Amino acid sequence: MASPFEGNPEYVIWELTRACNLRCRHCAAAAGRPAAGELSTREALALIDDLRAIGAPSVCLMGGEVFLRDDWAQIADALRAAGLGVGVITNGLLLDDATIRRLEALEICQIGLSIDAANPEVHDRIRAARGAHEGAVRAIRAIRSLASLSFRTIITSVHRENTDELEGIRDLLLDEAIGFDWRINIASPHPGTRMHREDAIGDAEFLRLVRFIAETRPAIRNRIALSASHDLGYFSRRFPDLHEFRWEGCPAGLQTLGITAEGNVKGCLILSDRFIDGNVRERSLRTIWCDPDRFAYNRAFRPDQLGGQCRGCPHGLACRAGCRDHAEAFTGSPFEAPFCLFRMEERGEI
DSSP states (O other), X not given: OOOOOOOOOSEEEEEOOOBOSOOOTTOTTOOBSOOTTOOOHXXXXXXXXXXXXXXXXXXXXXXXXXXXXXXXXXXHXXXXXTTOEEEEEEOSTTOOHHHHHHHHHTTOOEEEEEOOOSSHHHXXXXXXXXXXXXXXXXXXXXXXXXXXXXXXXXXXXXXXXXXXXXXXXXXXXXXXXXXXXXXXXXXXXXXXXXXXXXXXXXXXXHHHHHXXXXXXXXXXXXXXXXXXXXXXXXXXXXXXXXXXXXXXXXXXXXXXXXXXXXXXXXXXXXXXXXXXOOBTTTSOHHHHHHOTTSSHHHHTOOGGGOOGGGTTOTTHHHHTTSOHHHHHHHHXXXXXXXXXXXXXXXXTOO
């Protein structure tokens, strides 16, 4: 019998609810209505001992829209009482004075907020709600007042509709968000959601995004910490400085853990349901995480699993085909990266 997995998750994202007051085009969860059978308060609170037992240092709460769940503060307070740091990802529309005061009392360590465009019409269209941009900017100003925050993060998900907005978002953040982190990721298409393959970027937009980050990151470094996310880069010689981290392969099931509103457990919350490795109503979170047979796509990875354009890559063992979600969403296989700078450079495409 294989030995239990002994690593601890360094980053846990917990989807408290799928209820949302927006209908964002790129939302991987297609959030809107609450999911059928969301965990009760009692069930949610019961998870906290297991989160501490597996060595999670902190938990990031999200939705849907986390503030639409009535007991979000009770759950956050229990996490803090257990010694865990707590972060929140929100669209900002419900970040009123009372909520800010509760966040401050809870000593929340991080707030993530999405900005999809500098142009209010584009942002509102992507989020399917008039006034979403105004609310997000208002939330940035409110977040600036929170003394407890170690991290203030702006998240931009790039697809065909907002590739022309990057420079404008940069300028907006330089006006409103000095001292924030800015994380840029590539929106991925998922069957059954509002994001279709034709809405996602292709090679040309990918290279434009890479060049933007490579040029902008050093230029604004002392004011805003810009970084590409896990879904782009990979062993580039021409663009070596795109991230705040060193890429060592997809961390899902190794350093990251995701819990859905219904209690499903994944190595990363954005992964499709194909990657569910258990449910906390059936097995304890600790048992699922420590099971040596779970999260095999990363824990038991072999370079000979790489396919398509990743087969035979000299960086295959370290890279493992990049972001698992992007690999599956764009190529149909979790072991072939759709966009790879190393591959493009080797072919003379850039």
